[in-house]
Amino acid sequence: MNLRNKTAFVPGGYGGLGAPICLALAKAGATVVVAGRDPRRARSLATKINGRAVALDVRDISSIEKTVSALGRIDILVNCVGMQREQRLEEVTEAAFDELLATNLKAAMFLAQAVAKRQKRGSKQVHLLSVRAQLGLRGRGYSAYCATKGGLAMLVKQHACELGARGICVNGVAPTVVRTEMGAHWLKNPKTRAWLKERIPLGRVAEPADVVGAVLFFCSPASDFVTGQILYVDGGITASQ
Secondary structure, three states, X not given: OOOOOOEEEEEOOOOOOHHXXXXXXXXXXXXXXXXXXXXXXXXXXXXXXXXXXXXXXOOOHXXXXXXXXXXXXXXXXXXXXXXXXXXXXXXXXXXHHHHHHHHHHHHHHHHHHHXXXXXXXXXXXXXXXXXXXXXXXXXXOEHHHHHHHHHHHHHHHHHHHHHHHHOOEEEEEXXXXXXXXXXXXXXXXXXXXXXXXXXXXXXXXXXXXXXXHHHHHHHOHHHOOOOOOEEEEOOOHHHHO
16 A cells, blocks of 8 residues: 555545545555645645645636646545535425535546546546445435435546546445544434444444545555446445345
């Protein structure tokens, strides 16, 4: 997992999964560029890991190209951007659907495009998805989330096909609920926490370290012959549904 002399660009890098991923990339030797809408949070994390910080709202497509262009060479993209607005089918609003589409899918497209222009053979792109890229969820309002994560899964495959000739690998990591701020509402409620554990063959939710290990694999030379794949870090959920 040696990433010395590599530059890793991590949009959403100070989030619940982004922060431990940035820490791990730095520990593996990479120079990490932490990107996000809150420059204060980005700078705080970048200072801890001797990295760089940039302010970036990925919903502003025009700013993606400008930001990435200013960074120069990028060996690794780890797209940690993602959000959810839970609304049942009958309640889904156009505004909420468009917000998720812009954040979870459209941003991934144009981040990948901007970074690919500056990548060379041996470079990596990794996107964070969810088991909802493959599975719907009964009893909850996940239309927009599932649609955007499912679309991202296909985007990973298509980009892998297009960038393969240049020796650039594109993969995705799709966890189940992770013990982060985003997953806290599932775990605080004893009923939903028990329901989750019952559905997961390994009997527990994911820890951030579980996701970090998968991301590091896809960023490292260990995965040089792996592209177009979605690794479900889900304790066996997708194997049992």
